[in-house]
Amino acid sequence: MRTNHSAATRAHRVSRALSSTKNPMNSAEPRNHDRILWLGLLALLLSAACGTSANPGPGTPDPVRTYRIRRLADSPVARNGHVAIGLADGSALVMGGNSSEAINLPDSSSTQRFDPTTEAFTAGPMLALSALDREFTVPVPLRAGAFLLVGGGINSGTVLGTHPAALSQRFDPVRGEFVRSGDLKRVRSGDATATLLADGRVLVTGGGSLAAPFSETYDPATEQWTIGENLLVGRRGHTGTLLADGRVLVAGGFVCCTGNGQIFTDAAEIYDPTTGTFQLTAPLRQARGFHRATLLADGRVLLSGGFGAAGAPDFEALAASEIFDPVTEKFSSVGGL
Incomplete structure (x- = not known):
C-alpha cells in the first residue's frame, strides 16, 4: 500500500522537475504559475493517497484499494431474526422477524426495501406469511428475479391450521408482491x-x-x-x-x-x-x-x-x-x- 511518505517523495521529485524547467509564463504573472504548480502537486498527492495512478506504466501492479464498512442512516423499523435477500434490480429486501412495529411478536409480516442509490430503507410489500430467520424460514433465489421462502414464522400457521414448517411463499417480481405457494x-x-x-x-x-x-x-x-x-x-x-x-x-x-x-x-x-x-x-x-x-x-x-x-x-x-x-x-x- 502506498504511504503518505512515498506520495510526498514523488511530489517533491515532480516539484524539482517543474522548477528546473524554463517558465513559459510572462514574468509578470508568477502567481498564476505558482497556482498551476501547486494544483498539480495537490492532484498528484490525492492520487497517490487514494492508491491510484493517473498514468501507470507498463508492469505497474493494480492499485491498492481500501475497503471499509461505514454506518448508514438508521432504518425506520428495527428488527432481528429477519431474513434478507438481494433483488435483481440491485436493491435488497429485509423481511419478517421481530420488529419494533410489533415488539411482542417474534415473527412479523412486514418488509423493507433497501435502495443502494439513496442508501435508505422504504416500506416494502407485505409477506403472505410471517417469517423468522433460518430456524423457521429459509430463503432461496429462483430464476427471473423471484425467490422462495421455505417455512413460515412460528405464528404463520395459526389461522391456517397448518404447521408453519410446511408453509412456503414466493416473491413475484412482476407484481412486486408475495403469494402463497404449495405446502x-x-x-x-x-x-x-x-x-x-x-x-x-x-x-x-x-x-x-x-x-x-x-x-x-x-x-x-x-x-x-x-x-x-x-x-x-x-x-x-x-x-x-x-x-x-x-x-x-x-x-x-x-x-x-x-x-x-x-x-x-x-x-x-x-x-x-x-x-x-x-x-x-x-x-x-x-x-x-x-x-x-x-x-x-x-x-x-x-x-x-x-x-x-x-x-x-x-x-x-x-x-x-x-x-x-x-x-x-x-x-x-x-x-x-
Missing part, C-alpha cells in the same frame, strides 16, 4: 437447507430437532412440492452447495442420536438431480455444523467456521477450514480463519 409434504422444524438446482427446481434437505433425513423438491412451474429420496445421513445445520456439474454437495451438520445426544458429523453426500439419489463421498477433515460453504471460481467448495465437538457434551467455534474437490470427491485442509 411441503413433510414437516420439519428448522435448520434445513434449500438449494436452487440447475434446472430451476429447489432441493430442500434435512432439518428438524431430530435431524430428519427428508428431502423434497419444489417445481416453480407447478408451485408444488414432491417428496424425494431420503438423505443417507439425516442432519440439520448442514450446508447444501450446487456444484458446477449440477450436483449438490451436502456436508456436515448435527446428527441424532447417540448416548451423548446429537453430535456434529463429518459425513458428506452428493445429490444427483438426474437420478434423484444421494451417494456418500469422502468425509470432512473435521466434523462441523452451522458452518458456511462457498463455491469457488474453480469449482471447488470452501467450508469455513461453524461449530465442532470440544469433548462431550461441549462444543466450540472452529477456525479450521477445508476445501472439497468435486473431481476427487475428497476434502483437504486449508488455512484457518
Whole structure:
C-alpha cells in the first residue's frame, strides 16, 4: 500500500522537475504559475493517497484499494431474526422477524426495501406469511428475479391450521408482491437447507430437532412440492452447495442420536438431480455444523467456521477450514480463519 511518505517523495521529485524547467509564463504573472504548480502537486498527492495512478506504466501492479464498512442512516423499523435477500434490480429486501412495529411478536409480516442509490430503507410489500430467520424460514433465489421462502414464522400457521414448517411463499417480481405457494409434504422444524438446482427446481434437505433425513423438491412451474429420496445421513445445520456439474454437495451438520445426544458429523453426500439419489463421498477433515460453504471460481467448495465437538457434551467455534474437490470427491485442509 502506498504511504503518505512515498506520495510526498514523488511530489517533491515532480516539484524539482517543474522548477528546473524554463517558465513559459510572462514574468509578470508568477502567481498564476505558482497556482498551476501547486494544483498539480495537490492532484498528484490525492492520487497517490487514494492508491491510484493517473498514468501507470507498463508492469505497474493494480492499485491498492481500501475497503471499509461505514454506518448508514438508521432504518425506520428495527428488527432481528429477519431474513434478507438481494433483488435483481440491485436493491435488497429485509423481511419478517421481530420488529419494533410489533415488539411482542417474534415473527412479523412486514418488509423493507433497501435502495443502494439513496442508501435508505422504504416500506416494502407485505409477506403472505410471517417469517423468522433460518430456524423457521429459509430463503432461496429462483430464476427471473423471484425467490422462495421455505417455512413460515412460528405464528404463520395459526389461522391456517397448518404447521408453519410446511408453509412456503414466493416473491413475484412482476407484481412486486408475495403469494402463497404449495405446502411441503413433510414437516420439519428448522435448520434445513434449500438449494436452487440447475434446472430451476429447489432441493430442500434435512432439518428438524431430530435431524430428519427428508428431502423434497419444489417445481416453480407447478408451485408444488414432491417428496424425494431420503438423505443417507439425516442432519440439520448442514450446508447444501450446487456444484458446477449440477450436483449438490451436502456436508456436515448435527446428527441424532447417540448416548451423548446429537453430535456434529463429518459425513458428506452428493445429490444427483438426474437420478434423484444421494451417494456418500469422502468425509470432512473435521466434523462441523452451522458452518458456511462457498463455491469457488474453480469449482471447488470452501467450508469455513461453524461449530465442532470440544469433548462431550461441549462444543466450540472452529477456525479450521477445508476445501472439497468435486473431481476427487475428497476434502483437504486449508488455512484457518
